[in-house]
Amino acid sequence: MHCIERFADRYVIQALDFEPDLRRYLYRLTHNPSDVEELLQEVYMRLLAEGASVGPELLSVRRFAFKVAHDVAVDLIRRRDLVPMEELPKLEIPNQSDEEGGVEEIVGRAKERLRLMRAIDDLPPRCREVMALLITDGCGRSEIANRLGISLNTVKDHLKRAVRLLTPVMLYGPDNEPGHSRLDILSQQEAEQ
């Protein structure tokens, strides 16, 4: 990110660390996976705008992000149906430690690990070798090329392939265990039918 990262990105970068929490929170308010995706985008847009503004630094990006998430979710709910004011959800920022130790979080992490393990297993063998040399052994890329007897460009191609195959399993979203469980989606689909 050395070439494109900007100072304005700092809040977004911090929020990425607790994206699963935000997703869970948004899902609790909307009960709709595609709403979660969209609202999350809005939260990130606000964080980006806030990062670019001249105002004072945010004391807690987490608080700010949850507040924005709450506001945009409430907006959406009110746009859709007529909900009496008193029935609108109140802002509740989940405690960081609660969330981290939560069952959902633990299960989420374990599943993520499993997905990545499978993805590594599915990599082409040469690609995996390159990854191993780069990541676990800290070899430089020209060293990898020498060691495996392939060209530097081939090494780069293997790396690019590794990024394309491994990154998607780490991106949260409906395909990869979002902030809510698969069971919720199923039960919701059933309810819709």
Next chain:
Amino acid sequence: MTTPASLREIELVAVNWVAEMEGGLSPQLQAKLESWLESDMRHRIALLRAHHAWERARELSKYLLTELAYATDLSVDARYNSGPDATIELQSRNDYAPAVRRLRRVLTRRQWLATACVGVVLALLLATLSRQYASRTAEQVAYGTSIGEHKSTTLADGSVIVLNANSRLHVESGSAKRIVRLVRGEAYFKIAHNAKKEFVVIAGDVVVRDVGTAFAVRALQDGHIEVLVAEGTVQVEFPTPESSSPDLKGQRAITTVSAGQSASIRAGHVSVARLSSTEVDCKLGWREGTLCFMGETVAEAVEEFNRYNQRRLIMDDPFIANWHIVGVFSAAAPEDFADTVNREAELIPTSRRPLRGPCIHLEPPRIAEDE
């Protein structure tokens, strides 16, 4: 309004860009990436997310790859074959530099913190510089500690002085000799050898000449001086009793004290004792904040604790004063010592003790008196 489907597409493009970045961006691709980022805020967010996901994938892979044993044989191969490629590796690691990237990120996140750190470092540097300057201009530099404090100082020649609690000394530099005057308390010296510049410690009327070594000098009451040598040898020079006659330039005696020995000089008499290495470590334990007793009396131990703590230990019952004790205590916890002694005292039948209750206690907090 963006549909989830198009969000998914953007995500895929972003992952592709992260892959390209991993391969190294050409200037053309860089420009293309910039314009893609500019065209929509969502692109930027997607790229940040994808990059974050890749960083986590890398992090977790490091562990998983080892766990899956893909890495093992290759890693051995790679480790034992570094040599001529070393520079190449460094260069290529440089242009790739994930660590630098991470560092940059941390920097952005914690910029204010970094600035603060730089400020503190600058302040420290200034303080050190001005101190060095002071010691170079001044003929004599004084070092002191108060009760419970100990301080370590490295002199310009590389010699190290560790000053025990409630001690004071002057260092005279610039002359042909390095002269340290111990005014009060105890100090440990680790001398950087310099054949041309003798290192001399003066305590009371005792002169300790170093021959390249590590030793401790302690000034007790009434001109009683103790010298303990940890390494090498020192020469201890002191006035003999006859020299206290009107003839002021009276005779002086010289004794050589070598490693593992301690010399006690009192009123013109010296007694040299041989110590085991345990005893030497024990006697120098104060440098690590421990007090170690090997047969000292409780009275002596109490005195010792009181050198380290503003709150003094008080003996209520002289009955225990002459007990001999063996043990290691934390200098900062006189209450532990008091507890130990009191527990021992409880074992003595009350009929044989003049006083009931605890024999020793820690005085309540008070405001430190100035000497």
